[in-house]
Amino acid sequence: MAEEKAPITPEMTIVEVLSQHRQTEEVFRRYEGEAQGCLLCHALFDTLEEVAATYRLDLDRLMQDLEESASE
């Protein structure tokens, strides 16, 4: 039986998301250009909403991309 994983929420930190859904690493890497920095280096302990605010990212789009990746 597959292990049940917590849904991704804006209050989760990047490291929490990665711990639950390893495959989302690719999503965070994809956003590096838009963020003009390495999210996985400098924002690992920030929540997704903090990351979106700090790096001026579209939180809804980020959440959607993460959810799509997590469901694969």
Place this chain on the structure above:
Amino acid sequence: MTSRELDCRGQACPHPVLKTKEIVEQGEVSQLTVLVDNDAARENVSRFLERSGYQVQVAVRGGDLAVTGSRSPKRPDQPAAKTWEEAALRKILVLVGTDRLGTGDDELGRKLIASFLGTLKEMGRELWCLVLLNAGVKLAVAGSEVLASLKELEQDGAMVLVCGTCLTHFKLLEQKQVGETTNMLDIVTHMQLAEKVISFT
């Protein structure tokens, strides 16, 4: 009481942190050394271990960095490694929101902040946390005259927290030389935990 060593050389973030997390969550490790070879991994592993209740020390080992987290708090032979609570020390947090001290003359203000940070070590181990935000983050980046003072404070056991939003605002994220990049939740949490907060803005 077990000791483990984890070799994360050649690995970029987030891998060293995720591997460290797996071991920490097993819950039986009192001392964990993580070998890394890049600054981002050192910072993130250190931060994760601190958040997990470990006391963290970083040592240079060859050309690499050894981040050691220890959960064995009672070590009477090594009083310097005692926690603040065990040593009955106050936890003083100093918040610096400027790159110069006082108003009137900016040049004098810069000299004063350098003098202030150089003298801050006189607080001894009661200096628990130094938070740099707004223009204060400029003190922690390449070219700052007070880098040596900040590194000394960090080596003496004080946490140096540098506002990530502020670094991004000033486009200085890649130039940071000392301290941990942090967020507002971290800053507020540390202010709440501190027994005394001294603020310069």
